[in-house]
Amino acid sequence: MNAIETRDLTRYYGELCAVDHLTLSVNREVFALLGPNGSGKTTTVLMLTTMLRPTEGTATVCGHDIGREGELVRRSLSYVPQDMAVDIKLTGRENALLFARLYGVAAPKDRVDELLAVMQLYDRADELVKTYSGGMRRRLELVQALVHEPDVLFLDEPTLGLDVAARATIWEHITALKKGGITIFVTTHYMDEADRFCDRVGIISRGALLALGSPPDLKARLGNDVITAQIDGTFRDPGMNGITLFAFANDEASFLAENGREALPVLADAFTRAGVRVRSLSLREPTLDDVFLHTVGTPEEPAGFDQTKFRTMLRRRR
Amino acid sequence: MRGVVWYIERDFLRWVRGRVAVFSALVMPAAWLIFIGLALPIRFTDNYLAFITPGILVMTMLSAGLSGGTLLMFDKILGFLNKFLALPAPREDILFGKILFVSVRGLIQVTIILVIAVLIGESVYTPVQYGLTYLILFLFGILTSAFATTLALYLEDHDSFAAVNTMISLPLFFTSSALMPYSVMPDWLRILATINPLSYAIDAIRAVNAGAFPSVQIAALTILGIAVTAMSVRVFRRVTI
Numbered sequence: 001m002n003a004i005e006t007r008d009l010t011r012y013y014g015e016l017c018a019v020d021h022l023t024l025s026v027n028r029e030v031f032a033l034l035g036p037n038g039s040g041k042t043t044t045v046l047m048l049t050t051m052l053r054p055t056e057g058t059a060t061v062c063g064h065d066i067g068r069e070g071e072l073v074r075r076s077l078s079y080v081p082q083d084m085a086v087d088i089k090l091t092g093r094e095n096a097l098l099f100a101r102l103y104g105v106a107a108p109k110d111r112v113d114e115l116l117a118v119m120q121l122y123d124r125a126d127e128l129v130k131t132y133s134g135g136m137r138r139r140l141e142l143v144q145a146l147v148h149e150p151d152v153l154f155l156d157e158p159t160l161g162l163d164v165a166a167r168a169t170i171w172e173h174i175t176a177l178k179k180g181g182i183t184i185f186v187t188t189h190y191m192d193e194a195d196r197f198c199d200r201v202g203i204i205s206r207g208a209l210l211a212l213g214s215p216p217d218l219k220a221r222l223g224n225d226v227i228t229a230q231i232d233g234t235f236r237d238p239g240m241n242g243i244t245l246f247a248f249a250n251d252e253a254s255f256l257a258e259n260g261r262e263a264l265p266v267l268a269d270a271f272t273r274a275g276v277r278v279r280s281l282s283l284r285e286p287t288l289d290d291v292f293l294h295t296v297g298t299p300e301e302p303a304g305f306d307q308t309k310f311r312t313m314l315r316r317r318r
Numbered sequence: 319m320r321g322v323v324w325y326i327e328r329d330f331l332r333w334v335r336g337r338v339a340v341f342s343a344l345v346m347p348a349a350w351l352i353f354i355g356l357a358l359p360i361r362f363t364d365n366y367l368a369f370i371t372p373g374i375l376v377m378t379m380l381s382a383g384l385s386g387g388t389l390l391m392f393d394k395i396l397g398f399l400n401k402f403l404a405l406p407a408p409r410e411d412i413l414f415g416k417i418l419f420v421s422v423r424g425l426i427q428v429t430i431i432l433v434i435a436v437l438i439g440e441s442v443y444t445p446v447q448y449g450l451t452y453l454i455l456f457l458f459g460i461l462t463s464a465f466a467t468t469l470a471l472y473l474e475d476h477d478s479f480a481a482v483n484t485m486i487s488l489p490l491f492f493t494s495s496a497l498m499p500y501s502v503m504p505d506w507l508r509i510l511a512t513i514n515p516l517s518y519a520i521d522a523i524r525a526v527n528a529g530a531f532p533s534v535q536i537a538a539l540t541i542l543g544i545a546v547t548a549m550s551v552r553v554f555r556r557v558t559i
Contacts, residue, residue: 049404051558071406079404083397087328089335094328101324102407128335144401 001063002027003152003183004048008057011043011207018043020207021057029199030174030184034191034288036296040207041187045154048185049079062151078145082157086137086144088130092121095129096143103148115143119173135166142173153177155186159193171197195288205296218291225260226286227267229253230279240266247293254290321407325415326422329389333423343385347378347431354497356438362502371435372451372523373496376516378431379424379455380490383462384483386420387470391479394470403558413554416467417547421459428455443527450526457539458519461546468550471557495520515542 004026011019019040033041046052048059050070059066062076086095093112100108116122119139129137138158145153158174159167167190175197178184188194194201195215203211203218211218227243230252237245243263247254257263260283271278334340351374355367363369390413393399402412436442443451466483473479493507494516500508511517515538522535 051400051403074404074406077404079401081397081400083400085397085401087332087398089332090328094331098324098328099405102321102402102405104320104407 006059010056032198035204099144100147191288321411382424387466391470420463
């Protein structure tokens with residue numbers, strides 16, 4: 001039995017399809033759902049944590065159906081939303097104790113002490129959270145999430161707004177939790193973090209899962225080399241054998257090449273012939289960023305501005 | 319139902335640590351009591367303070383109850399509600415915790431207003447009379463906080479909540495029997511005052527002070543309180559899944 005299993009999970013908001021027949025299984029790993037804003041990441045998490053009913057399809061968490069066995073599902077998971085919701089007028093210990101008691105943990109005080117120590121918050125546990133840094137607040141949320149020893153942990157943008165050191169600490173803890181047997185499902189915008197710390201990633205765009213695999217696999221599938229060219233003004237794809245353009249934004253064009261070293265001079269020639277001024281050319285190995293751009297497409301508004309859709313969206317927010 | 323206790327403890331700690339907010343809510347009713355209750359030249363009674371005190375107690379409870387809706391509003395805006403909803407504990411505990419906390423907090427504020435009233439000359443009543451007064455105010459508190467909580471679930475942001483709040487609180491107060499007896503009201507106001515739930519609570523407290531048991535008003539407040547709480551639960555269930 002996999003910790004998370006979804007079959008054709010679908011959610012519509014009126015006409016808009018937020019999640020489109022998502023089929024996925026995740027088990028005892030760190031899994032990241034990547035996607036542009038509004039691609040359906042949070043909607044997926046809200047459905048899996050029983051906060052939102054799917055329009056179609058099913059999913060199980062630890063074998064429990066999210067529609068029929070909501071309480072059992074919530075008993076086996078923890079959810080940390082991206083808002084950083086900890087009470088600043090309570091101490092760290094009080095914040096954690098609240099959750100231990102709400103979960104009905106057997107010895108709440110001991111359990112909280114233990115976790116505060118693990119998350120390196122023990123020394124400051126009796127200070128008001130007002131005095132905590134962003135990284136400390138995030139760690140306190142992990143304490144709250146772990147009090148009842150969940151099997152699955154959902155983290156929505158766990159490192160959003162944190163400095164580099166705090167991010168590294170959060171990922172260390174996530175990795176340690178995975179080694180302890182917890183399944184961790186994160187959503188993130190940070191490709192480099194997904195690349196380094198996640199076992200598998202899924203790329204979702206407009207509700208549909210477009211790519212799924214481990215970061216090395218996905219990068220290998222993309223091809224051998226990536227060439228980026230900084231250019232002035234506009235240009236058309238020169239169209240050469242074995243060199244394909246896959247992203248163009250902010251005067252930066254990215255190409256995939258079978259053999260980067262040989263492609264470099266060919267590309268430079270093509271640009272010269274087309275009368276395009278090239279400021280720099282660089283050759284590197286593909287990153288998860290390239291995989292993302294190649295899968296999702298250039299980050300521009302996909303369908304332009306749709307007046308009716310915009311109005312439905314506004315109406316829904318009221 | 320044990321979750322209710324922990325949710326109340328959380329709100330209570332946040333309230334007493336807010337310091338300013340603990341007292342600022344008392345300024346308005348205290349000012350009414352002192353500046354209107356003691357100073358207004360009234361012809362229908364020679365002890366206006368005794369007449370207006372029940373109205374001010376209910377006003378204290380009304381503003382405590384209505385402003386209590388902001389608690390759920392901010393939990394919703396700041397992401398706390400989502401975290402609580404993802405817990406296995408019964409979700410309605412969140413709602414009942416809020417309604418109970420806001421009502422009890424109102425009773426604490428009422429106590430301070432009552433002390434001020436006695437200090438400036440209001441008569442002292444028997445423990446049974448005070449007990450009944452607290453019961454009436456508690457029922458009224460459940461009614462208003464359940465209403466405000468439902469409103470907070472419906473509305474999207476804090477500004478519109480505050481706007482609705484100020485829009486209804488003063489008109490409700492002025493169209494009740496708080497400031498004058500029914501006998502001196504113009505006809506149109508008498509009709510409004512008779513159907514205003516604030517009047518039920520105010521008239522009930524006046525009856526208690528006069529030595530009677532206001533069974534009709536207590537029954538009406540209980541039924542209204544249960545109805546609005548039931549409506550609140552319905553709205554809560556609908557917006558949370």
